[in-house]
Amino acid sequence: MPIETKGGTSAIVVGLNTDRRSVLKDESSLEELELLARTAGFRPIIQRLYRKERIDPANYLGCGKARDIRLITRENDIEAVILDFELSPVQIRNLKDIIKKRIVPRTELILEIFAQRARTKEAKLQVELATLIYSLPRLRHMWPHLGRIAGGIGAKGPGEKQIEMDKRRIRKRIAKIKTELVSVSKHRMTMRKNRQSKFKAALVGYTNAGKSSVLNVLSHSSLFTENRLFATLDPATREVWLGENTTMLVTDTVGFIKDLPPTLIDSFRSTLEEVKEADLLLHAVDISNHDALERIQAVDTVLKEIGAAEIPVLYVFNKVDLLERRDTKALLLSRYDDHVVISAKTKEGIDTMKHVLLQRYKEMKALHLARACGSPSVLLQQNEMSPV
Numbered sequence: 438m439p440i441e442t443k444g445g446t447s448a449i450v451v452g453l454n455t456d457r458r459s460v461l462k463d464e465s466s467l468e469e470l471e472l473l474a475r476t477a478g479f480r481p482i483i484q485r486l487y488r489k490e491r492i493d494p495a496n497y498l499g500c501g502k503a504r505d506i507r508l509i510t511r512e513n514d515i516e517a518v519i520l521d522f523e524l525s526p527v528q529i530r531n532l533k534d535i536i537k538k539r540i541v542p543r544t545e546l547i548l549e550i551f552a553q554r555a556r557t558k559e560a561k562l563q564v565e566l567a568t569l570i571y572s573l574p575r576l577r578h579m580w581p582h583l584g585r586i587a588g589g590i591g592a593k594g595p596g597e598k599q600i601e602m603d604k605r606r607i608r609k610r611i612a613k614i615k616t617e618l619v620s621v622s623k624h625r626m627t628m629r630k631n632r633q634s635k636f637k638a639a640l641v642g643y644t645n646a647g648k649s650s651v652l653n654v655l656s657h658s659s660l661f662t663e664n665r666l667f668a669t670l671d672p673a674t675r676e677v678w679l680g681e682n683t684t685m686l687v688t689d690t691v692g693f694i695k696d697l698p699p700t701l702i703d704s705f706r707s708t709l710e711e712v713k714e715a716d717l718l719l720h721a722v723d724i725s726n727h728d729a730l731e732r733i734q735a736v737d738t739v740l741k742e743i744g745a746a747e748i749p750v751l752y753v754f755n756k757v758d759l760l761e762r763r764d765t766k767a768l769l770l771s772r773y774d775d776h777v778v779i780s781a782k783t784k785e786g787i788d789t790m791k792h793v794l795l796q797r798y799k800e801m802k803a804l805h806l807a808r809a810c811g812s813p814s815v816l817l818q819q820n821e822m823s824p825v
């Protein structure tokens with residue numbers, strides 16, 4: 438999935454293979470990092486996967502490798518060093534002292550993409566909150582970035598006194614954003630209450646799996662889709678006609694990624710509530726991706742973290758039109774038997790998917806009615822299912 442990037446800050450992307458992971462996994466992680474870098478507007482021109490048995494506590498990579506990177510950056514006019522791992526603030530400082538270029542750890546890259554992509558007030562507040570919390574112990578190093586996001590912070594230069602003042606201002610700003618987010622999420626809660634009696638599904642999945650495209654095909658909508666990471670940050674809900682006088686609500690939301698920064702998960706909690714309240718999760722998977730299995734597991738990890746692990750799941754194996762290796766498909770299908778195989782592009786399998794959803798709806802309705810027998814709080818009431 439190559440992404441063209443013209444211009445942008447030239448960068449080297451760097452991974453470190455230790456005994457804890459296979460080279461293959463680290464290579465594909467580095468590929469993803471390069472894609473993240475391009476999405477954030479960098480121009481990665483060199484990729485390096487170093488090998489080291491144990492990480493160096495002082496600067497993570499060790500002095501020899503750090504000097505090697507310094508040489509590469511000088512010889513190739515590279516301005517930024519993007520790292521596929523998370524370092525402590527002190528390690529970043531030490532590494533920067535050797536390399537003398539901008540150091541961008543993976544988390545910072547993801548935060549940068551979210552900051553660029555946020556459109557609504559809620560998304561902007563959530564991203565700002567995540568960035569500020571992440572930046573507190575890293576103020577000195579994150580200077581240029583903060584100047585942009587938190588207007589004025591870091592304006593005067595990195596003296597100790599200034600840093601202390603900035604920390605106070607950031608803490609105040611964090612408290613203010615949290616209050617603002619509560620009132621924004623109240624509005625979302627009211628909207629959700631209005632939909633409580635409907636059968637609700639949420640599309641979840643790794644970023645770029647095709648979630649928005651699937652919802653577009655199911656509901657004949659035109660949500661924004663793009664061959665870049667994190668095209669969607671704000672949830673969008675559409676009514677999907679299943680036939681037999683039945684509709685369901687499907688919500689598309691922010692995509693996940695492996696090692697999604699915890700501060701982002703925390704900050705996006707109100708957005709992710711949409712997922713938690715679904716009756717059914719539609720876990721979209723790009724079946725043509727060679728890391729499909731790892732990606733499914735990464736998504737499951739996030740689902741667990743947000744408390745959505747108990748919701749029934751239908752696996753939606755998308756992009757079947759791109760699938761080259763039939764054995765990938767066979768492996769995935771045998772592991773996850775509750776699935777549909779589709780292509781949002783060619784519409785292959787979409788009718789089957791709607792049929793499966795209708796069956797699910799009927800089963801769940803029967804289950805809820807049986808459970809709620811005698812109770813006034815029937816979750817799914819037939820008369821609430823509005824035909825389109």
Ligand SMILES: Nc1nc2c(ncn2[C@@H]2O[C@H](COP(=O)(O)OP(=O)(O)OP(=O)(O)O)[C@@H](O)[C@H]2O)c(=O)[nH]1
Pocket residue numbers: 642643644645646647648649650651661662663664665666667668669670690691692693755756757758759779780781782783
């Ligand atoms: N060939 C092919 N491409 C697809 C299919 N479904 C989606 N795409 C493409 O994959 C890219 C990502 O699709 P999106 O729908 O934006 O993916 P997403 O999961 O919503 O991504 P994020 O919002 O970034 O997490 C777009 O370029 C789509 O056109 C498919 O079935 N086949």
Ligand SMILES: [Mg+2]
Pocket residue numbers: 648649650661662668669689690
């Ligand atoms: Mg999307």
